[in-house]
Amino acid sequence: MLPYSTFITIDKKEKMPIFLQIANKTIENIKKGIIPKGTKLLGSRAMALSLGVHRKTILAAYDELMAQGWIETQASKGTFVSQNIPEIKPVSWHNNALSETPKTKTGFEFPKNAVLNKPILRGSSMLGFDDGFPDVRLAPTDALARAYRSVLKKGYQKHTLFYGDTKGEFSLREATRDYLNESRGLHIATDNVMITRGSMMAIYLATQTILNVGDRVVVGKIGYSSGNLVFKNRGVELLYVDIDENGLNVEQIAQLCLEKPIKMVYVTPHHHYPTTVTMSAERRMHLLQLAQKQQFCILEDDYDYDFHYSSSPILPLASVDTEGVVVYIGSLCKTISPAIRIGYVVAPSDLIDEMGYLRRIIDRQGDNILESAMAELFKEGEIKRHLKKSQRTYHKRRDVFCDMLQSALGHVIDFKKPNGGMAVWAKFDPSVSLPFLSEKALLKGLKINNGSTYNPDGVLLNATRLGFASINESEIEQGIGILKNLI
């Protein structure tokens, strides 16, 4: 008899189930030839005794080995290691020597898209005042793990694990519908909602379905550069209008319409990105009337509606759009975690259908499992709870941050305490070079944006967003201390 207990070792501290450990060790030893082909294995009782485990564990291990084809039973004779062990060696159809070097150069020409060729942000655990991101340390990861588990446990696996609707998991579309109707004064049906992978995909889908090459699109002179990349990649003509303390200059948009029709205005009215100013009610009304009259699309990106502090939030343009000219987008990436890529686009259903057709060829559909899990978290009230907690936390951080910033750097920074959102728009005195400051800060262990992503073409604003939401009060203090010492 083979000394099974010496080469089938079990580690009870491992998280892998014991039956799998036994099966894996057995396979390993069959492969090495230690347990030869055709060997008769011990019966389950004897093997259980030999390895010191329950007989059911051995039965499970044998089932696993059988399913994988490593062992087979012969009626009334017992269990044997298969004669044909299931290691299939692929055959090469060509005896060329294979290249051993990974390739860096493609063997055919392809267009390099200079528009898109920009540095791409990655996560970093370094201290920093970021662009206005959430503190992922607050993310309800336990609840999310529970929700994943619960979705995967449920009986509707065929439904959840198979092809689904390109517009998103129905339960999450419903939850989003309810959440938006309740919190933003919208009056939408499920057919008006499509789940996307973050606001980014919502902008991409809107751009690809609504715009043609050469169409005229209005954005702020200071604006969202990632959004501009999507528009430029589509080959549209970008028209830039001014931003002042009331937001986007709508009078200038009206003037542009007189020249030639425009097709879309991209706007972040609640807190303009990056300057955080709120668009005035008068401007909103004017923009809406203009869009309805001229029949262009308002792409309303409400990226940080959920965070408002001193005053009550102002309802979005979408809430009073009677003519179907507003396409409204938002996401949970900025409210929970950038990695949880759940966003939405709200529009008349004919446009949502069209986006669904496009989605089919981009990535077929969203992640049913994640979307179902998020729907459960909405249902359980976990999302609202998280938002409320984050809102209070960020509110405090805003106050601490703005106070410290004013007292330590008020003489070289011009900023307004934002009434919402997750970042301050800080204009530096010309005596301080932001690119230079940013370099020096990095050496001291603090990341701040050097402002280049916010500069319109050919203009040096010497201004940046300083995010306060993702860091706690002592980190804020530490970071401002570093900046203070450098100025």
Next chain:
Amino acid sequence: MLPYSTFITIDKKEKMPIFLQIANKTIENIKKGIIPKGTKLLGSRAMALSLGVHRKTILAAYDELMAQGWIETQASKGTFVSQNIPEIKPVSWHNNALSETPKTKTGFEFPKNAVLNKPILRGSSMLGFDDGFPDVRLAPTDALARAYRSVLKKGYQKHTLFYGDTKGEFSLREATRDYLNESRGLHIATDNVMITRGSMMAIYLATQTILNVGDRVVVGKIGYSSGNLVFKNRGVELLYVDIDENGLNVEQIAQLCLEKPIKMVYVTPHHHYPTTVTMSAERRMHLLQLAQKQQFCILEDDYDYDFHYSSSPILPLASVDTEGVVVYIGSLCKTISPAIRIGYVVAPSDLIDEMGYLRRIIDRQGDNILESAMAELFKEGEIKRHLKKSQRTYHKRRDVFCDMLQSALGHVIDFKKPNGGMAVWAKFDPSVSLPFLSEKALLKGLKINNGSTYNPDGVLLNATRLGFASINESEIEQGIGILKNLI
């Protein structure tokens, strides 16, 4: 004292943690006015006694209520319901009556993309011979739930929950690299791999980065209609070549090159989709030489490499491509579950970089959490285990299916037992109208494709794929019984 235990009820069978149940019930009662603003709450000890729970549970509930702003502590006085309860009512900036009717019609013109306007497949629990999908009942959902949990528990949450690499989670790119090098004879580095959301997104990214409007792209006359949608949407010229028992006719491709350069050939050499034929070694070599000489891209879609039965699998074109002309794609959607949208594209790193730039504006990045979880499953051997089990299961199902199909319907169906994959390509005798049969079968509770998606423009093949992998042996018997009775 308020009778807390009568309106703060606890359900120990609920999966929501008890402290959250207590917090939620408290909020509910504050909102209803049952616990008025300013009320002094019981101390934690007294409340614990009153509700019959541990004091730590009450402390956790109070923390939660504090964090959400429902209660506040006053030094040495105790805990009180907040005077300003955190219910923020948004203000409308406009007193227009809001539209109560969901919108179905957009208020501006947008192009309807007739190419994409096709029916979209959804999941169904009805019995059916499908296109060749996996049996999601075999999916390792417990292991996946464990992996999600483990990823969410780990210390590297900042990394996992934040913005990541647009090319995919590094650990999964590495695992995919190893898996492909090991199983398919590739010699690639991590820089040659990008994680995508299924093969669909791999085709989309390749199409958008490599092709320009008007480029010439070769596909099979009988081919993958979803892939063709992506090419057509890009505005390229599609050229169709014949398929015979050796796969794509490469001689015809060589002829097309003589006319005018071609830019891409889309091919499924391992088992041609939909006919399941394997491309011969001679054709493969010819195609590769042609691509290297003419500098066009071979887009090799190896959608079902993992499932091969009677013979050993043949290595992909990518394994002998020394010139960087093959872009190789595959996915786990067909091997585990269509809902787990993990695919990959393998190419020289300059092209992978370009796809990464494009990915940034489509949906920013993949799902870090899912990708990390899949990397764990690779590491634990769970993926290989699953593939091995599925392979054996599908092998048996293929044999049972082909035997039954031959004996019950051999007189009206012409088919070859496929040496791999998950479906049979069945050509029906002209005496049987497939569209009509499909309609009748549906009434009897069996879904089969009426063949329309496989027909080239203007040709009626009267043939369809009959998938055998997603159904067990008794379901196969039942389904074939239905067809037999209808013929």
